[in-house]
Amino acid sequence: MRLxxxxxxxxxxxxxxxxxxxQLSCTMYSKLDLVQSILESLRNPLCLAEQFDRWHEEWGxxxxxxxxxxxxxxxxxxxxxxxxxxxxxxxxxxxxxxSQGWLFLQNDSPRRHSYIVPKDMQIALREHFHRHWRGExxxxxxxxxxxxxxxxxxxxxxxxLLQYVQQRDVRLTASGAMYKRHVLQLMELFEVEExxxxxxxxxxxxxxxxxxxxxxxxxxxxxxxxxMVVERQDERLTVDPARLSDFLSLGRKAxxxxxLQFYMRTYRRPIPRLYDIIATILLLADDWTSSASxxxxxxxxxxxxxxxxxxxxxxxRIVKMLIHLGVARLGYDxxxxxxxxxxxxxxxxxxxxxxxxxxxxxxxxxxxxxVQPNFEIVVMLPDARMEAQIAEFAELKSSGALRVYRILDRxxxxxxxxxxxxxxxxxxxxxxxMAPIPANVDRMLAEWGGRGGIHAxxxxx
Amino acid sequence: xxxxxxxxxxxxxxxSADPAGRLEVDVLPIAMDDxxxxxxxxxxxxxxxxxxxxxxxxxxxxxxxxEVLRYLRQIAQAPVPIxxxxxxxxxxxxxxxxxxxxxxxxxxxxxxxxxxxxQDKQLRAYQQRAVExxxxxxANGVIAMPCGAGKTVVGTAILAAxxxxxxxxxxxxxxxxxxxxxxxxxxxxxxxxxxxxxxxxNKPVAIATYARLVARDRRGQMRRxxxxxxxxxxxxxxxxxxxxxxxxxxxTAELAGTRKLGLSATLVREDGRAGDVLxxxxxxxxxxxxxxxxxxxHLAPVRCFEVRVPLAGRERQDYERGSAADKHRIAxxxxxxxxxxxxxxxxxxxxxxxxxxxxxxxxHDLAKxxxxxxxxxxxxAAERLRLYGEFRAGRMPVLIVSRVANVAIDLPAxxxxxxxxxxxxxxxxxxxxxxxxxxxxxxxxxxxSLVSDDTxxxxxxxxxxxxxxxxxxxxxxxxxxxxxxxxxxxxD
Numbered sequence: 001m002r003l004x005x006x007x008x009x010x011x012x013x014x015x016x017x018x019x020x021x022x023q024l025s026c027t028m029y030s031k032l033d034l035v036q037s038i039l040e041s042l043r044n045p046l047c048l049a050e051q052f053d054r055w056h057e058e059w060g061x062x063x064x065x066x067x068x069x070x071x072x073x074x075x076x077x078x079x080x081x082x083x084x085x086x087x088x089x090x091x092x093x094x095x096x097x098x099s100q101g102w103l104f105l106q107n108d109s110p111r112r113h114s115y116i117v118p119k120d121m122q123i124a125l126r127e128h129f130h131r132h133w134r135g136e137x138x139x140x141x142x143x144x145x146x147x148x149x150x151x152x153x154x155x156x157x158x159x160x161l162l163q164y165v166q167q168r169d170v171r172l173t174a175s176g177a178m179y180k181r182h183v184l185q186l187m188e189l190f191e192v193e194e195x196x197x198x199x200x201x202x203x204x205x206x207x208x209x210x211x212x213x214x215x216x217x218x219x220x221x222x223x224x225x226x227x228m229v230v231e232r233q234d235e236r237l238t239v240d241p242a243r244l245s246d247f248l249s250l251g252r253k254a255x256x257x258x259x260l261q262f263y264m265r266t267y268r269r270p271i272p273r274l275y276d277i278i279a280t281i282l283l284l285a286d287d288w289t290s291s292a293s294x295x296x297x298x299x300x301x302x303x304x305x306x307x308x309x310x311x312x313x314x315x316x317r318i319v320k321m322l323i324h325l326g327v328a329r330l331g332y333d334x335x336x337x338x339x340x341x342x343x344x345x346x347x348x349x350x351x352x353x354x355x356x357x358x359x360x361x362x363x364x365x366x367x368x369x370x371v372q373p374n375f376e377i378v379v380m381l382p383d384a385r386m387e388a389q390i391a392e393f394a395e396l397k398s399s400g401a402l403r404v405y406r407i408l409d410r411x412x413x414x415x416x417x418x419x420x421x422x423x424x425x426x427x428x429x430x431x432x433x434m435a436p437i438p439a440n441v442d443r444m445l446a447e448w449g450g451r452g453g454i455h456a457x458x459x460x461x
Numbered sequence: 462x463x464x465x466x467x468x469x470x471x472x473x474x475x476x477s478a479d480p481a482g483r484l485e486v487d488v489l490p491i492a493m494d495d496x497x498x499x500x501x502x503x504x505x506x507x508x509x510x511x512x513x514x515x516x517x518x519x520x521x522x523x524x525x526x527x528e529v530l531r532y533l534r535q536i537a538q539a540p541v542p543i544x545x546x547x548x549x550x551x552x553x554x555x556x557x558x559x560x561x562x563x564x565x566x567x568x569x570x571x572x573x574x575x576x577x578x579x580q581d582k583q584l585r586a587y588q589q590r591a592v593e594x595x596x597x598x599x600a601n602g603v604i605a606m607p608c609g610a611g612k613t614v615v616g617t618a619i620l621a622a623x624x625x626x627x628x629x630x631x632x633x634x635x636x637x638x639x640x641x642x643x644x645x646x647x648x649x650x651x652x653x654x655x656x657x658x659x660x661x662x663n664k665p666v667a668i669a670t671y672a673r674l675v676a677r678d679r680r681g682q683m684r685r686x687x688x689x690x691x692x693x694x695x696x697x698x699x700x701x702x703x704x705x706x707x708x709x710x711x712x713t714a715e716l717a718g719t720r721k722l723g724l725s726a727t728l729v730r731e732d733g734r735a736g737d738v739l740x741x742x743x744x745x746x747x748x749x750x751x752x753x754x755x756x757x758x759h760l761a762p763v764r765c766f767e768v769r770v771p772l773a774g775r776e777r778q779d780y781e782r783g784s785a786a787d788k789h790r791i792a793x794x795x796x797x798x799x800x801x802x803x804x805x806x807x808x809x810x811x812x813x814x815x816x817x818x819x820x821x822x823x824x825h826d827l828a829k830x831x832x833x834x835x836x837x838x839x840x841x842a843a844e845r846l847r848l849y850g851e852f853r854a855g856r857m858p859v860l861i862v863s864r865v866a867n868v869a870i871d872l873p874a875x876x877x878x879x880x881x882x883x884x885x886x887x888x889x890x891x892x893x894x895x896x897x898x899x900x901x902x903x904x905x906x907x908x909x910s911l912v913s914d915d916t917x918x919x920x921x922x923x924x925x926x927x928x929x930x931x932x933x934x935x936x937x938x939x940x941x942x943x944x945x946x947x948x949x950x951x952x953d
Binding site: 191374434440 | 465471473475505527531534540541546547937938
């Protein structure tokens with residue numbers, strides 16, 4: 001409902017109260033006159049801005065939360081709870097709010113009524129807050145020297161995790177966690193490494209927060225939630241090929257978007273205002289923004305969660321994770337100096353576009369890899385399905401902007417012993433290669449293929 | 462050009478995979494080579510590694526980390542990993558606070574030694590660039606070029622440009638003799654101006670081997686080194702600096718030289734300590750890849766063959782029973798290899814053929830079978846020089862050398878090299894040996910490496926070759942019967 005409709009439905013005593021609050025000089029006995037005078041006053045930008053400032057000062061966080069709320073209709077209890085932040089007696093608060101022109105009583109039925117903020121008023125209030133915050137945050141025009149931008153690393157590492165589980169025999173402890181050995185190996189293969197020492201008390205941020213470092217826990221929980229990894233009864237971790245294949249059929253950005261949504265769902269339990277916070281960040285941090293000033297704006301929405309103080313929640317659960325997800329990047333000029341924060345282009349896309357509308361960052365070309373004469377396969381265009389196939393006879397050597405696999409006698413032997421199709425694999429290298437396979441490598445591959453084993457040809461291990 | 466930066470400091474540069482037609486980066490004042498050095502060169506991809514030395518040098522020349530990072534971000538296909546950013550910032554900070562290097566002002570006033578290049582001698586363009594890079598660069602630096610690209614020429618030209626009293630340190634006698642010959646042929650210096658192994662040098666240019674310089678007398682005194690330290694040299698040239706043990710270098714580093722020049726064929730060292738000596742001498746001021754030179758026609762194109770020779774009969778039995786050390790020796794001394802060498806020599810009749818090996822007894826057998834001269838550790842220096850001369854003059858088509866010939870001899874006429882055994886998978890040795898035939902004589906050269914099939918040698922050979930492979934050469938593998946049948950052709 002819009003402001004004009006709310007005013008039309010309001011009782012004459014309410015309108016009188018509003019007129020007095022707005023200090024209007026009109027006839028207090030004509031409803032038409034009152035409505036017109038109030039509308040005229042609140043449609044005047046100067047006058048409205050003045051009122052907003054007054055209400056903002058009076059209601060503080062309460063008004064902000066109401067303005068940013070996804071709904072504009074509230075039950076009585078809800079409204080009392082929201083207004084309680086202003087710190088006054090609640091019934092008195094309600095009465096005062098109803099006399100100011102931004103909150104109205106709505107009679108749904110004779111027995112039930114709810115509270116409503118006119119839609120146009122709510123939008124104007126939001127804009128008021130944005131302007132206000134923009135004045136509070138500090139931005140810079142140039143780029144910081146150091147920029148921590150993880151791009152699509154979270155997705156690449158998710159693929160590495162899935163490939164790892166697929167290729168290895170991953171055992172689980174009695175409590176269902178991977179053994180430390182596996183975690184350490186994963187950290188070596190990951191593009192972004194995390195310390196594996198965990199603080200003792202950790203819970204609330206997903207199913208396996210207790211067992212793994214934050215980023216790995218998120219990746220793992222997501223894979224588990226999607227049904228791509230299965231914790232089997234016999235304490236082994238395996239991959240569900242069908243679910244994996246479904247997931248990989250999505251574009252890369254769509255995959256990352258799912259991971260982001262999973263993060264928001266999971267972390268919303270300990271951080272109830274997470275959606276609002278991310279919305280605020282998205283709104284404000286399109287330039288390099290001082291991290292401290294951004295926190296100052298968001299702080300009222302960030303609450304402590306058990307052992308995490310509000311600042312910890314902000315730093316470790318929100319900022320750090322958004323960086324991991326490629327949504328934001330962090331910059332600084334020297335290690336001890338001021339931190340700057342910016343939503344990435346990728347982040348804007350992920351947060352504002354639907355899955356179907358997300359363009360992939362690469363138009364897939366047929367050719368995607370280069371086989372080097374030193375038996376390394378350099379993957380130039382990431383493609384999880386192709387890489388899963390490559391990994392049948394090779395192993396991941398390093399990940400990053402490029403992913404490098406190496407062919408070793410033991411990796412070929414492993415593939416053969418698992419009954420994988422070596423000739424199909426050779427054909428893949430040939431068709432997806434940007435250049436012919438070097439003669440020395442081709443010769444060795446032919447030798448391996450011909451012998452069905454490689455004992456005689458033993459290349460460096 | 463597109464760059465994919467990796468967290469380990471490697472930068473994969475692809476010139477073909479440029480999907481979006483990136484901005485032209487050549488106009489920027491910084492280039493990849495300013496802060497990274499190529500470590501692997503393939504057809505489509507060149508792998509660079511961030512180089513702390515070059516970063517420091519760049520900082521000294523007044524560039525900032527901001528500029529390098531801005532450049533890298535422009536050409537990078539993905540965000541630059543934080544580790545790479547940190548390295549760049551830290552090294553450039555270290556470079557800008559380090560003591561200022563010798564300024565160009567000092568190099569602008571050359572010394573008073575009367576030395577000039579002879580009128581008829583011309584430098585190639587890249588040699589000229591190398592000379593300029595050193596002369597206008599920091600006081601100390603390394604020039605890395607493949608064998609045959611003319612390191613001696615560059616060293617001589619620098620000497621002539623700086624006109625300072627100089628000391629040239631070479632790895633062995635043959636190399637010293639070669640330097641002397643070269644200086645006489647290329648410059649206006651005469652015999653009177655040169656000291657070779659003098660106890661108390663007082664002529665404009667002194668030449669000595671590292672070993673003689675640091676030799677101790679009966680009382681354990683390094684008298685020669687002391688007397689050299691008394692003298693002040695304007696320029697000290699370290700030939701084949703990569704082969705120099707760091708301990709020796711530290712001793713010789715105390716020589717009073719205003720400028721130090723390291724010459725090197727390769728930046729690879731088996732002990733992984735290349736960084737040590739190189740950092741002691743100075744940054745790499747100029748580097749050239751063998752393949753670039755081959756493409757430019759300065760070096761002969763090379764085909765590399767690995768010939769698989771069977772190990773059979775009694776030798777195979779001994780091999781199977783032997784210890785790890787025995788296995789290597791038996792595989793290396795495989796008698797069948799001698800036949801294979803004969804076959805190769807017959808195929809290349811009339812061409813200068815160099816046969817190289819690690820174990821001397823098969824080399825002596827081979828010398829008898831081929832009626833060819835052999836040079837090993839016991840051959841006197843004078844005899845060596847005579848044999849080199851004969852070979853160079855074309856009077857002897859085949860020369861057999863043990864590993865004494867690995868470094869710093871000049872055999873410009875060799876077009877065929879046969880390696881019958883090598884040091885345990887040493888990549889440096891392989892590069893040196895290939896370098897023997899990488900000479901600018903325009904003729905296609907062939908490099909054979911003989912490997913006993915189905916033995917430890919196969920694996921070792923793979924390691925040895927990996928360096929060459931990374932330099933852009935590829936190996937073709939031949940079975941022995943293909944060699945006999947001649948079912949392969951050198952003409953393609």
